[in-house]
Every structure is written in structure tokens, then in C-alpha cells.
Amino acid sequence: MKIIDAHLHFRPGHSYFDEIAVKAGHINTEEHLKNCFTEYGICGGIVMGNQGLSPERNQYPSFLHYCVGVDADRLTGSNKIRSLDQTEENLKRENCVGIKLYPGYSPVSINDSRYEPIYELAASYKKPVAVHMGQTAGSHAFLKYSHPLTMDEAAVLHPHVQFVMCHFGNPWLMDAAAVIEKNENVAADLSGLLEGKLNMELFLKEQHGYIEALRTWISYVSDYEKIMFGTDWPLPNYENYISFISQIIPERFQDDVFFKSAERIYGCRFN
Numbered sequence: 001m002k003i004i005d006a007h008l009h010f011r012p013g014h015s016y017f018d019e020i021a022v023k024a025g026h027i028n029t030e031e032h033l034k035n036c037f038t039e040y041g042i043c044g045g046i047v048m049g050n051q052g053l054s055p056e057r058n059q060y061p062s063f064l065h066y067c068v069g070v071d072a073d074r075l076t077g078s079n080k081i082r083s084l085d086q087t088e089e090n091l092k093r094e095n096c097v098g099i100k101l102y103p104g105y106s107p108v109s110i111n112d113s114r115y116e117p118i119y120e121l122a123a124s125y126k127k128p129v130a131v132h133m134g135q136t137a138g139s140h141a142f143l144k145y146s147h148p149l150t151m152d153e154a155a156v157l158h159p160h161v162q163f164v165m166c167h168f169g170n171p172w173l174m175d176a177a178a179v180i181e182k183n184e185n186v187a188a189d190l191s192g193l194l195e196g197k198l199n200m201e202l203f204l205k206e207q208h209g210y211i212e213a214l215r216t217w218i219s220y221v222s223d224y225e226k227i228m229f230g231t232d233w234p235l236p237n238y239e240n241y242i243s244f245i246s247q248i249i250p251e252r253f254q255d256d257v258f259f260k261s262a263e264r265i266y267g268c269r270f271n
Helices: 015-023 030-040 077-091 113-125 149-157 173-182 200-206 208-221 238-248 251-265
Strands: 003-008 042-048 064-070 096-101 129-132 163-166 186-189
Touching: 003 251, 030 042, 030 238, 042 096, 064 077, 077 096, 077 113, 096 113, 113 129, 149 163, 149 173, 163 173, 173 186, 173 208, 186 251, 200 208, 200 238, 208 238, 238 251
Parallel strands: 003 042, 042 064, 064 096, 096 129, 129 163, 163 186
Antiparallel strands: none
């Protein structure tokens, strides 16, 4: 089975990512990630950028594409024009396959007017807007801005933009499923649902209720072509994650979820 990891982070040498990689049984280096891809049949991945807008800082190895990360505070005042120009310079690149927004971490709704030029760029270049939705890491963020229902309004007002709801809006699974099912221009990835390296047998037993809820609401969407495999690497262990998603996605839809959906939605072409 071919796999695309549609949601990961790539910052070798960054202390936070180094630490969580070790907890997941990994090493936060390009070499180790490449070896994992080879071992688990992953043909490529999509980095959710968080290194700023400068194209020079968004340099990735050939087995990775990326979404350029845009912070809300860069879209106002004297920063606005330069930030939009830099965003567009990234979108012109073949390996830049979209834009990433971080509501919650930024205390600004994705329906704020400052994002309108971003949506115009996304529509013009026909590249998706991936949005952090659901729980945040740490207590400093504001969950009301990352609730999945905020994406419903954005999707309705911007029908020509393809949105990607990251993390399936976890833990608001029911609300996330309603938004994805209702809106033709909303897809989702299944990243960030596990953390660290787990005893999977024990996890599946202890979290049976949560797993059944997740399976139920993914099924409710009734369109597995809208669902993408993603991990949030280096947060989880790859072996754990592939096993986990394989158990909640029916076998007949796994080719879509693990590969075809990301290839189509992000326009991924890996060597």
C-alpha cells in the first residue's frame, strides 16, 4: 500500500521537536525521517510550515512538499503587503501545495477579514488552505477559534477555496463530521490523534469508546475521498499510527485515505 503523510512537521535541530520525537521512538533528523518513509512505504509527505513566510526558510528535501504557514498577526499594518507577497512567492513553487492557518494559536477567527487576501490567493493558485482545528498543544491558545464550526462559515463564503480540516477537528468529532459532510469544499486529515510511542493493544482497549466514536463520525461523512492519512510527525510513532488508522478505516477505502485523497487534494507528485 502506498502512503502519503499529508500532515507532518519538519524542523531538524529544534529542541521541542527533538524532544517529542524521542518520546515517539524517533529521531528528529532528515535521515531518520527518510528511513521511516522507506520502511513503511511512505512515498512523500506534506510539511505544515511554521518557519515564517520567507521562501528561503521554506526549504525541504525532495521527498517533502509543504504548506506555507501564515500567522494572522502578519496580515495587518505594515507587515501586510510584504506578507502577502511572500505567501504568493511560495505558492508559485511546485513543491508548495497549499497554505496553513493556525487559529487557536492565533486568537483570530478564520472568518476575520484579514484572511480575505489569503483566500483569494488560494483560489487563484488552486491550492488548498489547511487549518488547525480542534485541541491545541498547551494552555495558552483559545479553543473557540479552532472549533470546527468556524470552518462552515468560511467554506460557505469561499466556495472556490478547498479547505482541509486538520486533525478531524478532534475532539469535536460530531461537529467536524457535519461540516465535512455538508460542504463540498471541505476535506480533512487524521493527524495528531496519537502522541508518543504506545502499547497499541492497551490503547485500543482503554480508548475503545473514543475509537468507536471516531470510526462512527468518519463513516458519517460517507466520502472517504475527503479523508487523508496524516500523522503530525514527530508527535506520534509511525508504526503505531499506520496500524491505528488501518483499524478505523475499512479496508476497501484505505487506498483513498492513505494515498489517493492527498494526491488529488494537494496535487502531490513524488518521485
